[in-house]
Amino acid sequence: xxxxxxxxxxxxxxxxxxxxxxxxxxxxxxxxxxxxxxxxxxxxxxxxxxxxxxxxxxxxxxxxxxxxxxxxxxxxxxxxxxxxxxxxxxxxxxxxxxxxxxxxxxxxxxxxxxxxxxxxxxxxxxxxxxxxxxxxxxxxxxxxxxxxxxxxxxxxxxxxxxxxxxxxxxxxxxxxxxxxxxxxxxxxxxxxxxxxxxxxxxxxxxxxxxxxxxxxxxxxxxxxxxxxxxxxxxxxxxxxxxxxxxxxxxxxxxxxxxxxxxxxxxxxxxxxxxxxxxxxxxxxxxxxxxxxxxxxxxxxxxxxxxxxxxxxxxxxxxxxxxxxxxxxxxxxxxxxxxxxxxxxxxxxxxxxxxxxxxxxxxxxxxxxxxxxxxxxxxxxxxxxx
Amino acid sequence: xxxxxxxxxxxxxxxxxxxxxxxxxxxxxxxxxxxxxxxxxxxxxxxxxxxxxxxxxxxxxxxxxxxxxxxxxxxxxxxxxxxxxxxxxxxxxxxxxxxxxxxxxxxxxxxxxxxxxxxxxxxxxxxxxxxxxxxxxxxxxxxxxxxxxxxxxxxxxxxxxxxxxxxxxxxxxxxxxxxxxxxxxxxxxxxxxxxxxxxxxxxxxxxxxxxxxxxxxxxxxxxxxxxxxxxxxxxxxxxxxxxxxxxxxxxxxxxxxxxxxxxxxxxxxxxxxxxxxxxxxxxxxxxxxxxxxxxxxxxxxxxxxxxxxxxxxxxxxxxxxxxxxxxxxxxxxxxxxxxxxxxxxxxxxxxxxxxxxxxxxxxxxxxxxxxxxxxxxxxxxxxxx
Numbered sequence: 001x002x003x004x005x006x007x008x009x010x011x012x013x014x015x016x017x018x019x020x021x022x023x024x025x026x027x028x029x030x031x032x033x034x035x036x037x038x039x040x041x042x043x044x045x046x047x048x049x050x051x052x053x054x055x056x057x058x059x060x061x062x063x064x065x066x067x068x069x070x071x072x073x074x075x076x077x078x079x080x081x082x083x084x085x086x087x088x089x090x091x092x093x094x095x096x097x098x099x100x101x102x103x104x105x106x107x108x109x110x111x112x113x114x115x116x117x118x119x120x121x122x123x124x125x126x127x128x129x130x131x132x133x134x135x136x137x138x139x140x141x142x143x144x145x146x147x148x149x150x151x152x153x154x155x156x157x158x159x160x161x162x163x164x165x166x167x168x169x170x171x172x173x174x175x176x177x178x179x180x181x182x183x184x185x186x187x188x189x190x191x192x193x194x195x196x197x198x199x200x201x202x203x204x205x206x207x208x209x210x211x212x213x214x215x216x217x218x219x220x221x222x223x224x225x226x227x228x229x230x231x232x233x234x235x236x237x238x239x240x241x242x243x244x245x246x247x248x249x250x251x252x253x254x255x256x257x258x259x260x261x262x263x264x265x266x267x268x269x270x271x272x273x274x275x276x277x278x279x280x281x282x283x284x285x286x287x288x289x290x291x292x293x294x295x296x297x298x299x300x301x302x303x304x305x306x307x308x309x310x311x312x313x314x315x316x317x318x319x320x321x322x323x324x325x326x327x328x329x330x331x332x333x334x335x336x337x338x339x340x341x342x343x344x345x346x347x348x349x350x351x352x353x354x355x356x357x358x359x360x361x362x363x364x365x366x367x368x369x370x371x372x373x374x375x376x377x378x379x380x381x382x383x384x385x
Numbered sequence: 386x387x388x389x390x391x392x393x394x395x396x397x398x399x400x401x402x403x404x405x406x407x408x409x410x411x412x413x414x415x416x417x418x419x420x421x422x423x424x425x426x427x428x429x430x431x432x433x434x435x436x437x438x439x440x441x442x443x444x445x446x447x448x449x450x451x452x453x454x455x456x457x458x459x460x461x462x463x464x465x466x467x468x469x470x471x472x473x474x475x476x477x478x479x480x481x482x483x484x485x486x487x488x489x490x491x492x493x494x495x496x497x498x499x500x501x502x503x504x505x506x507x508x509x510x511x512x513x514x515x516x517x518x519x520x521x522x523x524x525x526x527x528x529x530x531x532x533x534x535x536x537x538x539x540x541x542x543x544x545x546x547x548x549x550x551x552x553x554x555x556x557x558x559x560x561x562x563x564x565x566x567x568x569x570x571x572x573x574x575x576x577x578x579x580x581x582x583x584x585x586x587x588x589x590x591x592x593x594x595x596x597x598x599x600x601x602x603x604x605x606x607x608x609x610x611x612x613x614x615x616x617x618x619x620x621x622x623x624x625x626x627x628x629x630x631x632x633x634x635x636x637x638x639x640x641x642x643x644x645x646x647x648x649x650x651x652x653x654x655x656x657x658x659x660x661x662x663x664x665x666x667x668x669x670x671x672x673x674x675x676x677x678x679x680x681x682x683x684x685x686x687x688x689x690x691x692x693x694x695x696x697x698x699x700x701x702x703x704x705x706x707x708x709x710x711x712x713x714x715x716x717x718x719x720x721x722x723x724x725x726x727x728x729x730x731x732x733x734x735x736x737x738x739x740x741x742x743x744x745x746x747x748x749x750x751x752x753x754x755x756x757x758x759x760x761x762x763x764x765x766x767x768x769x770x
Contacts, residue, residue, distance in 0.1 A: 029641035203606035221588035256414035256513040
């Protein structure tokens with residue numbers, strides 16, 4: 001069994017904590033981690049009986065900056081529509097936690113962190129991680145914060161995978177669970193799109209077998225292409241059509257060249273190039289791999305209901321009509337499994353033409369569904385109205 | 386006005402002819418071509434009154450080897466299910482022609498052809514071409530073959546775009562038109578996927594600004610990634626799921642690495658790497674660009690019916706239920722436009738879960754629809770039953 005070397009015990013900026021000092025985190029691949037850093041943000045205050053904590057789980061390229069300015073891009077937090085005073089996750093009532101996932105690149109241990117043995121980033125010597133590993137690292141963070149039970153665990157896309165993993169693995173620690181635009185497994189098409197992105201990164205000579213930092217390089221072009229591909233899958237054709245149609249970019253006529261003639265080309269190039277400034281290529285490889293490996297039924301003898309047997313959590317499953325990456329059918333499969341074990345489950349398919357990204361956007365019905373479910377659960381949990 | 390230099394008048398192997406000796410081909414971008422080579426294959430025999438000719442238009446990565454072994458891959462012709470003795474396009478009755486498109490890489494003038502002025506391939510000095518240019522080159526080939534009117538013009542995907550262009554531009558030369566899995570314009574999502582492919586190619590340092598031949602290089606990795614992305618769009622999620630699901634490749638357990646764990650990954654890598662052996666990267670750039678530029682209504686003041694005003698051709702429009710790249714809605718828009726000008730039009734949406742590629746596959750209903758429509762038209766045209 002491989003054992004990753006410990007990181008130096010230096011003071012860490014912001015909310016960053018070393019976990020796994022005493023009990024290490026045993027990854028699904030067999031490697032043991034500890035101590036290792038986890039970076040996180042919190043909003044609101046923990047109440048006296050520690051019953052109002054909400055864990056927000058971020059998506060593939062998300063981070064812990066849910067409701068505050070992003071330190072690199074300077075943009076607002078990615079879920080300020082949902083988290084804040086008077087919002088469905090009301091920071092006047094709840095204590096909101098979001099941690100950068102294991103394998104990430106914003107403070108939690110991932111392939112960009114320095115290996116103290118070599119003084120260089122881990123790169124591809126970092127172990128392959130799973131959604132289960134991410135969730136167990138989050139559980140260690142909650143232990144550290146003295147939070148026994150979460151009032152709610154919530155997230156969209158890869159965040160929804162973590163929510164399902166939480167509800168399955170820690171049945172006593174989750175009062176309410178809200179997986180949005182998720183799936184209980186990554187489909188063949190999802191794996192295929194991820195594989196294209198990984199191949200684009202690994203094809204970039206600036207990737208240097210994952211060792212780009214020692215070469216003073218960044219695989220900008222490969223990571224940009226990966227992001228462009230993924231970005232198309234996050235939007236619906238209707239959303240792309242409404243946003244761009246066949247409109248030309250800063251010109252009246254076709255250029256008869258390979259510049260960005262169409263606005264949609266220019267938009268995608270921009271998405272690709274700005275992404276490179278805030279995200280690490282190896283992290284992208286590791287996190288997409290974790291999503292591909294996710295198949296919660298497989299861990300339970302192929303039975304999805306088995307994964308939730310005995311749950312007492314309240315579930316609200318949410319999907320969007322135009323989401324073709326994590327379609328309603330995949331979300332309905334979760335509902336069926338929960339029904340099969342007589343779980344307390346609501347299911348809402350929200351009409352939206354914005355595609356998978358709808359969970360991040362201003363969709364009034366999402367706001368209403370979240371507020372209603374969260375308020376109802378809060379009352380049940382004795383947190384008032 | 387730029388004028389491309391003429392190619393040397395050397396004897397060309399197989400069916401390859403120099404067109405545009407007297408009257409040059411004026412491209413939509415303004416460049417004039419001629420003489421230029423067009424490579425083509427034929428099957429069956431032209432009848433005495435030259436009324437039984439069928440033009441098959443190939444798709445993006447297709448070629449003229451419709452019903453014979455491919456000279457590079459050694460695989461059977463790409464449409465032997467449809468073209469051959471006793472097939473819907475019965476070579477005992479019809480004279481079938483298929484030419485490599487302008488911009489292609491199998492004998493017709495394209496960026497791989499040598500520029501006689503430099504002795505090197507044109508590369509990016511090749512002019513950007515359009516679907517209209519491809520079709521006008523085909524019309525010149527028919528003139529050369531002495532064929533005034535086509536009994537039928539047929540094709541799938543980009544082939545369908547050429548069919549529509551033929552029916553719109555040469556109203557007297559098309560008796561029957563069969564656009565399959567096509568569209569009257571490339572959508573924003575389609576442009577977006579093409580742009581990812583182009584960016585992947587151009588990001589490959591072996592591309593050398595399009596001048597890879599002088600550098601003795603081939604942008605294998607970039608073209609491979611482009612093909613992988615495109616290939617996903619040609620299949621439905623259902624087809625990918627049925628073919629691969631989450632099955633592992635030559636192993637019982639996850640590898641916890643970045644090798645191809647899943648069969649779908651291994652399949653895509655194979656698709657990417659074999660494609661490079663039979664297709665040219667610059668051709669891929671030019672042909673995808675031609676598809677992106679396609680918008681037949683735009684050439685007629687924004688009115689799609691206007692494009693077909695006065696047509697006397699018989700149309701059969703065919704779409705597939707699971708085709709999300711060229712969906713039924715886009716095909717229906719063509720039908721509506723044809724109805725608006727009182728054209729003779731049938732429309733069939735075929736139930737298939739195989740996605741866009743269904744037009745290339747063994748779909749019995751497609752076979753039946755084609756045979757029925759073609760036989761009916763043949764009788765009308767006096768070609769017997």
